[in-house]
Amino acid sequence: MNIPTIKATPVIILGVALLLLLSCESVPTPAGEVLAQVGDRVITKEDFMRRSEYTMRPDYCSGSNYIHKKIILNSLIAEKLLALENPQSAIQADADFNAYIQGRQEQTMRQWMYKKQAYDVVEVDSTEMRRANRLASRTYDIQYVTLPDSNALKSWNQATGDGYDFETLAKTLSVSDSIPQRAFSWFDREDQTIWSAIFDSEHQKGEVIEPILLENGQNIIMKIEGWVDRPAVSEASKLQQWDDVHTRLLEVKADGVYTRYVGSIMADIALTLNREVFKPYSVRSAELFLRSSEEKERMLNQAVWNAEEQVFTQSLNDLPGGIPSDAVLFDVNGDSWSIDRFESYLKKHPLVFRSRKMSHREFPEQLKFAIADLIRDFYITDEAYKLGYDKVPNVVQSTQMWQDHYVSRQGRNDHLRSVIDSSSDSLKLSEMDMLEDYMDPYVDSLQEKYSDVISINTDLFEKLELSTIPMMVSNRNVPFPLAVPAFPRLTTDNKLDYGKKMEQ
Numbered sequence: 001m002n003i004p005t006i007k008a009t010p011v012i013i014l015g016v017a018l019l020l021l022l023s024c025e026s027v028p029t030p031a032g033e034v035l036a037q038v039g040d041r042v043i044t045k046e047d048f049m050r051r052s053e054y055t056m057r058p059d060y061c062s063g064s065n066y067i068h069k070k071i072i073l074n075s076l077i078a079e080k081l082l083a084l085e086n087p088q089s090a091i092q093a094d095a096d097f098n099a100y101i102q103g104r105q106e107q108t109m110r111q112w113m114y115k116k117q118a119y120d121v122v123e124v125d126s127t128e129m130r131r132a133n134r135l136a137s138r139t140y141d142i143q144y145v146t147l148p149d150s151n152a153l154k155s156w157n158q159a160t161g162d163g164y165d166f167e168t169l170a171k172t173l174s175v176s177d178s179i180p181q182r183a184f185s186w187f188d189r190e191d192q193t194i195w196s197a198i199f200d201s202e203h204q205k206g207e208v209i210e211p212i213l214l215e216n217g218q219n220i221i222m223k224i225e226g227w228v229d230r231p232a233v234s235e236a237s238k239l240q241q242w243d244d245v246h247t248r249l250l251e252v253k254a255d256g257v258y259t260r261y262v263g264s265i266m267a268d269i270a271l272t273l274n275r276e277v278f279k280p281y282s283v284r285s286a287e288l289f290l291r292s293s294e295e296k297e298r299m300l301n302q303a304v305w306n307a308e309e310q311v312f313t314q315s316l317n318d319l320p321g322g323i324p325s326d327a328v329l330f331d332v333n334g335d336s337w338s339i340d341r342f343e344s345y346l347k348k349h350p351l352v353f354r355s356r357k358m359s360h361r362e363f364p365e366q367l368k369f370a371i372a373d374l375i376r377d378f379y380i381t382d383e384a385y386k387l388g389y390d391k392v393p394n395v396v397q398s399t400q401m402w403q404d405h406y407v408s409r410q411g412r413n414d415h416l417r418s419v420i421d422s423s424s425d426s427l428k429l430s431e432m433d434m435l436e437d438y439m440d441p442y443v444d445s446l447q448e449k450y451s452d453v454i455s456i457n458t459d460l461f462e463k464l465e466l467s468t469i470p471m472m473v474s475n476r477n478v479p480f481p482l483a484v485p486a487f488p489r490l491t492t493d494n495k496l497d498y499g500k501k502m503e504q
């Protein structure tokens with residue numbers, strides 16, 4: 001029986017830079033205000049707001065009125081109740097699912113490490129603030145050229161040494177009379193090296209900035225065409241800009257601190273590719289990773305957590321013929337990684353490519369970067385375990401939230417299969433009809449069954465205000481992009497007639 005899912009609706013997709021994610025915004029804080037207690041699980045104020053505003057809510061609770069707020073709270077509590085009701089859910093016996101949950105935990109551990117080792121220790125002085133605030137209202141117009149590799153950069157440098165100017169070389173490379181151009185504002189979240197090159201010093205019109213090596217191995221050369229200053233006018237906008245500048249500077253400084261911290265962890269780590277295996281492996285990997293979006297979607301739908309997360313971890317074992325799984329792909333300080341070991345690790349750390357668009361020709365180089373980043377995270381995670389970050393309440397609760405989400409979805413589907421005759425017309429019901437006819441009564445029974453272990457901070461709940469703007473928040477440059485699980489479509493109930501009021 002196919003359980004219906006709601007169609008996607010127009011949505012604002014927010015790509016949140018990793019550093020913003022790590023500035024305490026994506027790690028739940030149980031030490032904060034607890035909104036509801038459900039057995040041994042808690043739902044904090046932060047959980048409620050993020051689960052409501054960082055993902056799409058269904059139409060029946062997409063508003064900000066009191067009734068919709070109660071449906072949202074009931075849905076989050078229902079998620080916990082279904083998880084409590086299904087402690088031996090079949091999904092928890094799935095090895096790939098458990099690897100996914102462990103990967104989710106370890107990603108949160110790395111985020112917590114960033115917070116404790118970098119973000120929490122940096123400060124911004126008044127001189128930095130004043131200088132940055134002057135530039136915060138500036139937008140530069142930039143012409144740029146991207147060079148694919150070091151050989152292209154060498155040719156560029158030789159041509160400029162021979163007297164060719166930026167415009168001539170740029171037009172030659174683009175095979176056009178136009179040169180790529182775009183605007184950069186102070187608050188743009190670009191590659192940090194690009195941002196620093198533009199805003200760490202004053203520039204003159206017509207100035208060509210020295211070549212910059214990007215994370216994806218390419219080089220970018222930029223020319224300042226000009227700029228526009230749009231200073232804040234009202235007192236309110238001036239104060240807001242000052243606060244925004246302070247936050248951004250903290251992130252920039254924390255990024256530098258963390259980069260040095262990670263560098264100290266990786267100082268003695270050497271990765272050596274087995275080129276005889278890597279070359280054919282990269283060719284065959286490209287067959288998987290560069291498939292069309294339609295093919296990927298079809299494969300992703302084989303696993304519920306992959307389909308929702310859009311995480312691609314398919315093994316080369318799924319392709320006919322090929323390389324022996326015990327062949328060594330690379331070596332790290334004498335520790336051999338076979339193809340089988342590497343692909344098993346991908347189950348909890350999918351590859352993150354620095355370049356989001358690439359050709360088959362570029363793929364091997366980008367695969368090298370992705371493997372290097374995976375090994376970096378492998379050692380960062382090992383250090384996080386040594387520091388005990390797996391036991392930090394924030395990490396524990398975040399991991400529990402992801403597990404409860406999928407266990408509850410499995411419980412929902414199992415219940416619907418048990419009460420709906422697969423040969424009847426009930427299969428043609430809409431999602432709303434299924435919720436009202438089959439899930440609402442079931443959730444009501446769970447509310448009654450577990451009422452003695454449910455408590456709600458009604459005073460806090462009354463004060464919460466929600467946005468009605470449809471949003472989905474995702475994070476860049478991490479194995480698992482979604483900031484929070486999808487909204488739990490479990491009930492349309494708007495009554496809080498169970499549990500007890502939480503003692504203050």
